[in-house]
Amino acid sequence: MPKKKTGARKKAEKQKERQKEMRSVGRPIVEEPCNSLFECHECGNKQKNRAFCYFCNALNKLPMCGHCGKTKCMMKSGDCVIKHGGSYTTGMQMIGAICDFCECFICHGRKCLQTHACICPLTDAVCTECERDVWSHGGRIFKCSFCANFICEDDQFEHQASCQKIEAENLKCMSCNKLGQYSCLRCKICFCDEHVRRKGVKYEKNQAFPCPKCSYVTKETKELSMSTRNYDFGRKGAEGDDDEYYNYQSSSYSNFDSWRGNHGDEDDDEEDSDFDPDEDDEEEESESD
Structure with a gap:
């Protein structure tokens, strides 16, 4: 006869089943009952x-x-x-x-009370x-479709x-300055075909490489619409030649001339408004006497 299961054995099997459920959850976070839309009956605000x-x-x-997302309990026996x-x-x-965690009501079902917090x-x-x-x-909580980080409803579209966007001025590998074939959308770093692999780590075939820094799945740069970091000031923001050698002195003078063109006319107008030709004529007559 098979041995009778002990309490510890039953508890371990339940824990395994619960962990399988946790891994198999593939529902989008927007469709979760704890993240659904709710309208207050008093103030009318949606949240x-x-x-x-x-x-x-x-x-x-x-x-x-x-x-479970239910608003009425129709269980006559058992789980309640x-x-x-x-x-x-x-x-x-x-x-x-x-x-x-989610600030939601949980029904009095045994399964919901035991498993939701986990x-x-x-x-x-x-x-x-x-x-x-x-x-x-x-507001509600969303997940970014690129980096899979949580974002609130206010910053959803802006993020x-x-x-x-890569946190660098070009799409080159940070280690060897080669063209970055793979990009991590969490670290905002590009990696070449050599430095995306860790030494001593075996990778599965036809699987995406994880990021060597954060272990997030990398994607090929050519499949994304990646952009680089740009500034509106400095050598990239000044107008002039697009050659590799740039004259910083000429750029400083050009910036000064542009500032002078905006503010110098106002000073000249103020000086012209204070000028009175009759006062100069009276001063000349007094000196001649």
């Missing part, structure tokens, strides 16, 4: 699904579970921690807890631009518009 309104602190009259017989429950009768998609959701967490703003 992320949360227990209390971010703007007026009003209690949500029709709460939605942040794990609080038994409610043959009656359906809505509102606060359905609530079992509030998540500390697999909450907003556990470490801090905006990469403004560094605000879920409790610090009222994605400037994400494909």
